[in-house]
Every structure is written in C-alpha cells, then in structure tokens.
Amino acid sequence: xxxxxxxxxxxxxxxxxxxxxxxxxxxxxxxxxxxxxxxxxxxxxxxxxxxxxxxxxxxxxxxxxxxxxxxxxxxxxxxxxxxxxxxxxxxxxxxxxxxxxxxxxxxxxxxxxxxxxx
Amino acid sequence: xxxxxxxxxxxxxxxxxxxxxxxxxxxxxxxxxxxxxxxxxxxxxxxxxxxxxxxxxxxxxxxxxxxxxxxxxxxxxxxxxxxxxxxxxxxxxxxxxxxxxxxxxxxxxxxxxxxxxxxxxxxxxxxxxxxxxxxxxxxxxxxxxxxxxxxxxxxxxxxxxxxxxxxxxxxxxxxxxxxxxxxxxxxxxxxxxxxxxxxxxxxxxxxxxxxxxxxx
Numbered sequence: 222x223x224x225x226x227x228x229x230x231x232x233x234x235x236x237x238x239x240x241x242x243x244x245x246x247x248x249x250x251x252x253x254x255x256x257x258x259x260x261x262x263x264x265x266x267x268x269x270x271x272x273x274x275x276x277x278x279x280x281x282x283x284x285x286x287x288x289x290x291x292x293x294x295x296x297x298x299x300x301x302x303x304x305x306x307x308x309x310x311x312x313x314x315x316x317x318x319x320x321x322x323x324x325x326x327x328x329x330x331x332x333x334x335x336x337x338x339x
Numbered sequence: 340x341x342x343x344x345x346x347x348x349x350x351x352x353x354x355x356x357x358x359x360x361x362x363x364x365x366x367x368x369x370x371x372x373x374x375x376x377x378x379x380x381x382x383x384x385x386x387x388x389x390x391x392x393x394x395x396x397x398x399x400x401x402x403x404x405x406x407x408x409x410x411x412x413x414x415x416x417x418x419x420x421x422x423x424x425x426x427x428x429x430x431x432x433x434x435x436x437x438x439x440x441x442x443x444x445x446x447x448x449x450x451x452x453x454x455x456x457x458x459x460x461x462x463x464x465x466x467x468x469x470x471x472x473x474x475x476x477x478x479x480x481x482x483x484x485x486x487x488x489x490x491x492x493x494x495x496x497x498x499x500x501x502x503x504x505x506x507x508x509x510x511x512x513x514x515x516x517x518x519x520x521x522x523x524x525x526x527x528x529x530x531x532x533x534x535x536x537x538x539x540x541x542x543x544x545x546x547x548x549x550x551x552x553x554x555x
Contacts, residue, residue, distance in 0.1 A: 246367040253380060314373065
C-alpha cells in the first residue's frame with residue numbers, strides 16, 4: 222500500500238473535530254430542508270439532486286472545499302426547491318430578504334427585530 | 340482627505356449596523372418566515388430539530404444500535420437483513436433512515452460509506468454528518484482511493500482485507516457495524532455503546548478501543 226500523499230489528504234482528518242455548525246443559519250437550513258422532506262413538500266430524491274447540483278456549481282466556481290461552502294450551497298438548493306416545489310418565487314424571497322434587512326437597520330441594537338407591515 | 344473620510348464613514352456605518360446578519364442569515368430568515376406563513380413548516384418544529392440535532396442525537400443512537408447487535412444475535416440478524424425495521428424497534432426510525440442498510444465489518448471486509456452526489460447520511464442515527472463527509476475531496480476520493488482515505492484516518496488495512504465502498508443516496512443510506520473489540524464480552528450493552536464512535540459507523544475508523552474515550 223502506498224503511503225498517502227501528505228498535504229493532499231491532511232485536510233480531511235483535520236476537519237474531524239470541527240463543530241458541525243459554525244452559525245445558527247447553517248442549522249436552520251438543514252432543519253428546513255429536512256422538515257420539507259418530512260412534510261412531503263419535496264421528495265428526498267429531489268432534495269438530494271438539488272443539493273448535489275449546487276455543490277457541483279460551488280466546486281466548478283472554485284469555492285473552498287469547506288463547511289461554509291457546503292452550507293451556502295445547501296441554502297441555494299433550498300431556495301430552488303422552495304421555488305420549484307413550494308411555489309415561493311425567487312422574487313418573493315428576495316423581497317422578504319430586503320424587508321428583513323430594512324427591519325434590522327431600523328431596529329436599535331438590543332431590541333427584538335420584527336418585520337414591518339409593507 | 341477624502342480616503343480618510345470615506346474610511347471613517349464606512350467604520351461608523353459598520354458599527355451602527357454591526358448587528359446586521361450575514362447575507363446567508365438574511366436569506367435564511369426570509370425563507371423561514373415565508374415557509375412559516377405558508378404553513379409548510381412550523382417555527383417550533385424547526386427549533387426542536389436544531390436543538391435535537393445539535394446535541395441530543397449525536398451518534399448515540401447509532402452506537403446503541405451497534406452495541407445491541409453485538410449483544411443480541413437475533414437483533415443483529417434482523418439489523419443485517421432489514422435495518423429499517425430493526426431500528427424501528429428502538430424508536431429511531433426517521434425520514435432519513437426509512438431505507439437503511441447495515442453493513443458489517445469482518446476480518447476480511449472493511450466497509451466505508453460515502454455520498455458521492457451530496458451528503459446523504461443516516462442522521463437520525465448518527466446526528467449531523469461531520470464536515471469532512473460533505474467535502475468534495477472525501478466524496479470523490481472515498482471511491483477513487485478508499486485505502487488512501489482510510490490511511491489518512493489512521494486505518495492501515497492489510498492487502499487481504501477487501502474494502503467495500505457504499506455510495507449513499509436519498510433512497511438508501513448505510514450504517515457500518517464495526518467489529519466488537521476483543522476482551523469486551525463481559526460489558527453491558529450501555530458500556531459497549533460508549534466504545535462505538537461515529538467514524539467507525541461511517542467506516543473511517545476500524546479497530547475500536549476496548550476502553551471508552553470519554554463516550555460519543
């Protein structure tokens with residue numbers, strides 16, 4: 222058996238002790254995806270294909286091979302299945318994202334952030 | 340002085356909005372609030388999911404399944420022939436494990452699990468997949484060079500041990516049943532479960548210690 226090439230293989234093992242979520246949004250993405258599958262909004266196959274496609278795009282774009290890239294790809298995949306299977310168009314998602322940004326900017330630090338009536 | 344002023348303005352701006360979430364977090368808030376409004380998910384269910392998978396599930400359920408298989412030959416036979424119904428006996432069936440295959444290591448065979456497409460994983464048994472499992476490097480190399488990947492994780496296999504690589508899909512996921520360490524025949528099921536690591540149930544660890552390393 223030939224020894225593993227150092228450097229080429231070291232990163233995998235180094236990632237072994239990493240926390241699986243760096244930020245709450247990453248956990249939320251997985252929770253939403255699994256819940257949509259459990260609630261039959263999207264099939265397991267459609268979800269895995271969407272995630273696989275988003276991961277392939279990230280790799281092709283040269284994004285780093287790490288957890289942040291993985292969860293960002295998962296978020297893109299989730300937005301797509303929510304549009305294709307949940308009937309929520311990208312425009313509605315973008316508008317809601319902007320509404321949240323306005324709400325954060327309009328809310329003094331420390332106070333709960335709530336969406337305003339648009 | 341224009342550059343100084345613009346830098347200062349940018350810094351003030353940053354401080355004022357330091358609590359503005361990241362772009363990803365904003366997009367997640369948008370998704371979640373819309374999905375809740377449309378009745379496709381419930382906030383409390385999402386919160387419960389995150390709480391359970393961040394802490395409670397971990398690989399403990401998988402370790403329990405393996406320890407039970409070591410202690411109970413009938414359960415082991417059921418697990419190997421129909422894993423989903425065997426884990427259902429323990430109440431561990433989830434939508435990610437409705438179709439599950441248990442593959443057993445022997446002196447002649449070592450099993451390694453991967454998902455080459457994305458990151459399919461029996462997370463209702465093992466918790467959230469480790470970050471390395473989701474990398475492009477692992478997903479491609481586990482198939483192309485499984486012995487190299489195993490060596491990196493400290494698993495040195497003799498040439499006469501065959502490596503079986505199992506490619507998970509949305510429809511079929513895998514659980515490796517590692518070999519019981521020698522000298523642990525007198526331990527209880529609960530004590531044995533503490534010896535079973537997450538990586539051993541994926542296949543990137545082979546020889547389990549007869550003493551727990553602080554549990555799983």
